[in-house]
Amino acid sequence: MPKSGENTKIRILDAAHALIMGHGLAGTSIDMVLEKAEITKGAFFYHFKSKSDLARALVERYANQDAAHLEENLKRAEKLSRDPLQQVLILIGLFQEEVEQLTEPGGGCLIASYTYQFEELDADIREISAQAVLLWRQRLGAKFEEVIAKYPPRLVVRAQDLADGVVSTFEGAFVMMRVLREPTQLSMQLAHYRNYIELLFSSAQ
Numbered sequence: 001m002p003k004s005g006e007n008t009k010i011r012i013l014d015a016a017h018a019l020i021m022g023h024g025l026a027g028t029s030i031d032m033v034l035e036k037a038e039i040t041k042g043a044f045f046y047h048f049k050s051k052s053d054l055a056r057a058l059v060e061r062y063a064n065q066d067a068a069h070l071e072e073n074l075k076r077a078e079k080l081s082r083d084p085l086q087q088v089l090i091l092i093g094l095f096q097e098e099v100e101q102l103t104e105p106g107g108g109c110l111i112a113s114y115t116y117q118f119e120e121l122d123a124d125i126r127e128i129s130a131q132a133v134l135l136w137r138q139r140l141g142a143k144f145e146e147v148i149a150k151y152p153p154r155l156v157v158r159a160q161d162l163a164d165g166v167v168s169t170f171e172g173a174f175v176m177m178r179v180l181r182e183p184t185q186l187s188m189q190l191a192h193y194r195n196y197i198e199l200l201f202s203s204a205q
Helices: 003-023 030-037 041-047 051-080 084-099 110-120 123-150 159-180 185-200
Strands: none
Touching (some): 003 030, 003 051, 051 084, 051 110, 051 123, 123 159, 159 185
C-alpha cells in the first residue's frame, strides 16, 4: 500500500478509536468517522468494507499494541530484578508510573468498550478480544506461579486469579476514573493492588 494510503488508514483508525472511547461503538457512525478523520466516504470504503470491518481492525491493532506494551514492561521488570515477587511489584510500579502522567479522565480500554455489545459483534472480534485478555492471564499467571513457588502465600490463591486481578484493577479503575472524572483513580487502585500482593506474600505473623 502506498504511504499516503497507509497514512489515511491510520487516520481513520485513530479517529474511530477516539470516537468509540467517547461515544461507544453503537454511538459512533461512519459519518462521524469521516468528519473527524477529514476523509471522503470513498476513501473510507477503500480501506474498510463496513463498520464491522473497521471495528475488527481497531480491536486487532489495540490487542497487538496492548500485548507489546505488556511484554515491554515485563522485560523491564525482569531486567531490574531476578526475584519473581520483586518483578511483579516492579511491573505494577511501572504501570503506576505510566498512568500517573494522565491528567484527563478520558482513557480506557477499547476491548472493554466493546463488551456491552459483545453478542452483536462478529466471532472474529470476540475471539481477538478474548485472546487479548487471556494473554495477560497467561503471561502474568506464569509469573505468579513462580512467586507462589518461592513465597507461600498467606491465603489460598491461584496464580490465574491473581493475574486476572491485574486486568480487573485496570478495567474497574477506568470506569471509576471516567464516572468520577478523577484521573488519579488508576494509579490509586494499582497502588492498592500492589499493597495486596505485598501483604499476601509477606511472612506470616
